[in-house]
Amino acid sequence: xxxxxxxxxxxxxxxxxxxxxxxxxxxxxxxxxxxxxxxxxxxxxxxxxxxxxxxxxxxxxxxxxxxxxxxxxxxxxxxxxxxxxxxxxxxxxxxxxxxxxxxxxxxxxxxxxxxxxxxxxxxxxxxxxxxxxxxxxxxxxxxxxxxxxxxxxxxxxxxxxxxxxxxxxxxxxxxxxxxxxxxxxxxxxxxxxxxxxxxxxxxxxxxxxxxxxxxxxxxxxxxxxxxxxxxxxxxxxxxxxxxxxxxxxxxxxxxxxxxxxxxxxxxxxxxxxxxxxxxxxxxxxxxxxxxxxxxxxxxxxxxxxxxxxxxxxxxxxxxxxxxxxxxxxxxxxxxxxxxxxxxxxxxxxx
Amino acid sequence: xxxxxxxxxxxxxxxxxxxxxxxxxxxxxxxxxxxxxxxxxxxxxxxxxxxxxxxxxxxxxxxxxxxxxxxxxxxxxxxxxxxxxxxxxxxxxxxxxxxxxxxxxxxxxxxxxxxxxxxxxxxxxxxxxxxxxxxxxxxxxxxxxxxxxxxxxxxxxxxxxxxxxxxxxxxxxxxxxxxxxxxxxxxxxxxxxxxxxxxxxxxxxxxxxxxxxxxxxxxxxxxxxxxxxxxxxxxxxxxxxxxxxxxxxxxxxxxxxxxxxxxxxxxxxxxxxxxxxxxxxxxx
Numbered sequence: 001x002x003x004x005x006x007x008x009x010x011x012x013x014x015x016x017x018x019x020x021x022x023x024x025x026x027x028x029x030x031x032x033x034x035x036x037x038x039x040x041x042x043x044x045x046x047x048x049x050x051x052x053x054x055x056x057x058x059x060x061x062x063x064x065x066x067x068x069x070x071x072x073x074x075x076x077x078x079x080x081x082x083x084x085x086x087x088x089x090x091x092x093x094x095x096x097x098x099x100x101x102x103x104x105x106x107x108x109x110x111x112x113x114x115x116x117x118x119x120x121x122x123x124x125x126x127x128x129x130x131x132x133x134x135x136x137x138x139x140x141x142x143x144x145x146x147x148x149x150x151x152x153x154x155x156x157x158x159x160x161x162x163x164x165x166x167x168x169x170x171x172x173x174x175x176x177x178x179x180x181x182x183x184x185x186x187x188x189x190x191x192x193x194x195x196x197x198x199x200x201x202x203x204x205x206x207x208x209x210x211x212x213x214x215x216x217x218x219x220x221x222x223x224x225x226x227x228x229x230x231x232x233x234x235x236x237x238x239x240x241x242x243x244x245x246x247x248x249x250x251x252x253x254x255x256x257x258x259x260x261x262x263x264x265x266x267x268x269x270x271x272x273x274x275x276x277x278x279x280x281x282x283x284x285x286x287x288x289x290x291x292x293x294x295x296x297x298x299x300x301x302x303x304x305x306x307x308x309x310x311x312x313x314x315x316x317x318x319x320x321x322x323x324x325x326x327x328x329x330x331x332x333x334x335x336x337x338x339x340x341x342x343x344x345x346x347x348x349x350x
Numbered sequence: 351x352x353x354x355x356x357x358x359x360x361x362x363x364x365x366x367x368x369x370x371x372x373x374x375x376x377x378x379x380x381x382x383x384x385x386x387x388x389x390x391x392x393x394x395x396x397x398x399x400x401x402x403x404x405x406x407x408x409x410x411x412x413x414x415x416x417x418x419x420x421x422x423x424x425x426x427x428x429x430x431x432x433x434x435x436x437x438x439x440x441x442x443x444x445x446x447x448x449x450x451x452x453x454x455x456x457x458x459x460x461x462x463x464x465x466x467x468x469x470x471x472x473x474x475x476x477x478x479x480x481x482x483x484x485x486x487x488x489x490x491x492x493x494x495x496x497x498x499x500x501x502x503x504x505x506x507x508x509x510x511x512x513x514x515x516x517x518x519x520x521x522x523x524x525x526x527x528x529x530x531x532x533x534x535x536x537x538x539x540x541x542x543x544x545x546x547x548x549x550x551x552x553x554x555x556x557x558x559x560x561x562x563x564x565x566x567x568x569x570x571x572x573x574x575x576x577x578x579x580x581x582x583x584x585x586x587x588x589x590x591x592x593x594x595x596x597x598x599x600x601x602x603x604x605x606x607x608x609x610x611x612x613x614x615x616x617x618x619x620x621x622x623x624x625x626x627x628x629x630x631x632x633x634x
């Protein structure tokens with residue numbers, strides 16, 4: 001009977017979990033806001049976090065939902081960026097570039113899935129093979145160049161930047177002029193991320209999405225239900241890496257250039273985002289988990305920017321700072337668990 | 351209905367560890383039959399199930415189900431017409447999803463997945479009615495995460511899931527072996543209820559002679575990858591666990607090396623045979 005009692009308690013928790021999540025979310029917004037204003041952090045960090053947010057969602061989908069150790073994001077992201085840049089340079093609209101980048105990211109995911117399914121090579125190795133090959137594919141897409149500038153081209157940002165700046169100055173005066181691009185990025189990318197999350201949520205809560213979620217937890221059961229679980233793995237990887245491609249194309253439009261090495265270390269960054277989001281917001285439902293992954297990426301970028309401004313470091317130090325932030329995000333929960341276990345032992349022996 | 355025609359399965363072929371797990375097994379299960387399968391560890395019972403369900407590929411022979419030759423169908427495709435309950439209660443349900451979500455997935459059985467909402471309001475009453483047969487009160491807890499449930503509760507849900515869309519064939523692989531006696535009793539009564547209600551062909555592996563005699567209309571015994579005897583018809587209704595144990599013993603006498611095959615030394619006590627091996631402790 002004890003098990004029933006405990007599950008009922010859990011049950012009542014789940015009723016309030018939505019409020020708890022909202023509360024933690026609000027608290028997080030306040031804390032981050034205070035840190036940003038006291039630490040003099042530029043709001044550009046938010047725009048950057050939003051650009052990378054969907055790559056965080058990609059890692060969340062593969063790592064948490066599919067239970068598939070997938071590094072393909074490192075390759076899908078620059079491919080998405082490269083495709084986007086080459087399309088924009090050749091006069092395509094930024095929206096079309098976004099969609100095509102999604103498709104190319106999804107193809108990278110499909111490649112990993114096929115290597116895994118056909119050759120029975122486990123995910124980690126399969127994705128390393130794919131990202132190694134993807135490097136060349138990215139270079140080929142970019143016409144053999146390792147960098148494509150988008151100066152003077154029409155991107156999502158540049159298209160609206162002038163009218164937006166004029167509107168901002170008219171409304172709030174000249175002091176806002178300096179932040180106009182950052183604000184525009186936050187609004188545009190925020191909108192895009194919200195729309196994409198809504199579509200993704202709808203997908204995850206469909207029958208297909210349910211099968212994908214179940215595949216990550218218990219593939220045997222999915223097979224026993226008469227569903228081709230390989231198909232679900234492939235579909236999950238395609239959607240996830242499509243997100244990475246989309247993110248790549250957003251970041252390229254934000255930076256104003258595409259670079260072959262843009263995806264370097266992205267998996268770690270995504271992993272950090274997922275862990276940060278989970279630790280800070282303790283999400284339960286599918287929707288909450290998606291939001292937490294995005295919030296994690298924002299917190300990652302903001303805290304990194306804060307460290308830069310607080311310590312007055314040169315931008316060339318970015319990789320070490322990133323690594324330390326990731327270490328803090330991954331390591332703190334574990335250290336805390338060890339501390340708790342240590343304290344427990346101390347109390348018991350006394 | 352289900353027909354196996356000289357099905358053989360060999361593991362590790364061509365190596366020192368070559369094991370002939372199934373040796374030209376032929377079996378015919380009619381519509382509405384409930385067959386219990388007994389036999390010692392390594393007798394080939396689970397391999398037989400694997401071959402029927404598609405988890406194991408047969409080296410030779412043919413498997414037919416409901417007029418289709420399914421010998422080379424992949425596992426997931428066979429699962430569209432075969433319901434399965436595993437020995438490990440964790441295998442049949444998906445943790446991290448609610449009871450409702452698990453049942454929703456089972457309700458897809460054999461149909462194409464759609465992009466419609468995963469849980470549907472109009473299915474709730476159906477799920478509740480099905481879960482009620484288990485008498486565990488699970489129908490009131492549709493939104494509970496399956497990971498929080500006990501083995502018996504999960505096994506009960508698995509049984510409901512396997513029969514939610516009536517399968518052509520139900521395979522039960524020692525589905526009470528990992529449960530405590532109380533839970534096992536409940537699952538067995540649910541199994542009987544299901545089999546009576548749906549009148550579907552069922553094959554059940556069991557280690558309990560009592561269960562083998564209580565349930566079903568046919569008993570088959572497997573030994574060293576072969577079906578060594580079958581009891582059906584009038585003889586089956588008179589069958590007691592003691593009779594089965596005698597048959598088991600006569601088998602022992604016929605082949606002296608059998609004690610080793612069973613992983614036992616010396617003779618069997620009745621207790622040994624009734625419980626045989628606690629399968630939950632077997633390596634998997």
